[in-house]
Amino acid sequence: MEEMLALLFILGLVTNLTAWPGVDDFDVFDYGATGVGQTDDSQAFVDAWRDACKAETPSARVIVPEGSTFLLKPLMFHGPCKPQIIHFIISGTIIASGSPGTWKNLDLSQWIAFQNVTRLNVYGSGLIDGQGKHWWDRSCRYHPDQEGCTTLAPTVLKFLSCNEGTLSNIDIVNSPQTHVLISDSKGFNVNNVMIQSPQDSPNTDGIHIHSSHTIKITNSVIGTGDDCISIGDYSSNIDISNIECGPGHGISIGSLGRDGDMVLVENIHIRDSSFKGTTNGARIKTWQVGRGNVRHVIFENLVFDTVDNPIIIDQNYCDVPGTCKEQKSGVKISDVAYKNLYGTSSTNIAINLDCSRFVPCSGISLENIRLSSIKPGKSLSANCINVQGTEVGVNPGSCLRN
The missing domain is CATH 2.160.20.10 (Single-stranded right-handed beta-helix, Pectin lyase-like)
Known part of the structure; x- marks a missing residue:
């Protein structure tokens, strides 16, 4: 009888483990990213996010591998997602398109944005480079007489209605405008980030908080033009x-x-x-x-x-x-x-x-x-x-x- 009970207990553990598979990884290389920094890898990121967001697991991880550079056009990663926690791990380098023309007929205010994602964690040892000089050189603030000058430029990272999320251990440089925006969010923490752009770069706030509550920003180095x-x-x-x-x-x-x-x-x-x-x-x-x-x-x-x-x-x-x-x-x-x-x-x-x-x-x-x-x-x-x-x-x- 005792042996039967022990067997049933073990079978129960196995059943629970099968029903709770843990974490699934979604590597952008598996979705066709080249990582050479010269060809557009946007679709690979979109596809990796899509599968991570709909994964039937408690936790999912989007992996941006180290040692490679990924060129991205403007992207919006939408939620809500099925996993209870989403990790977006940036170990490599992400760079923006060098040409403002990439934003033609798109929202000039954003480059990479997350919207309506609960318990999102963006972190890693990598670098996000907004290639802002191409925008600063056409800023109406510094070039008011230039034909086609612009008062609006992209924010590198936007977190829109992202509750209980984190941004940590990442370097962000040379945003065309604000580097990080936290908007309409609750319980969001930023820790150990480095944000840098030149002192004369226009409107390049490090972190801007808008219409958000219970926000912590700690242990970070920030130097910008705003x-x-x-x-x-x-x-x-x-x-x-x-x-x-x-x-x-x-x-x-x-x-x-x-x-x-x-x-x-x-x-x-x-x-x-x-x-x-x-x-x-x-x-x-x-x-x-x-x-x-x-x-x-x-x-x-x-x-x-x-x-x-x-x-x-x-x-x-x-x-x-x-x-x-x-x-x-x-x-x-x-x-x-x-x-x-x-x-x-x-x-x-x-x-x-x-x-x-x-x-x-x-x-x-x-x-x-x-x-x-x-x-x-x-x-x-x-x-x-x-x-x-x-x-x-x-x-x-x-x-x-x-």
């Missing part, structure tokens, strides 16, 4: 830590409310990070025509090295500074704390809190801040307009009124 990280409208519970930012425009909340939109950005924590040679450090920027709130923000344990504007709130943000007329509207900025901030400023005004006369900033606190000039013996100043708050142990000060 914000290292920017936080857009309708985003909350954002935790950013251990970032090396520079060059670039710093870590920014905003710009917000450009078209008179309602804004709600709250519970933002930016900490344990450094800024080197950036135009800004800890920044909040809103348009006067916007409405709504930015609230419950903490900038903590930050180090600045030769930064133009280490601490800045610009509630009167304008494309061309000084040309926008004063408005009676504005985005309310409240409950913002700056704690333990140190380093050097390359301009005379190290703390610049420029708030609206009609919608002033309130609940702003400055605590334990030590900023000095990069010029030996040069004193710095702080500028606070229409701001209510407190400060303790701040140099330069005094700035806030109780």
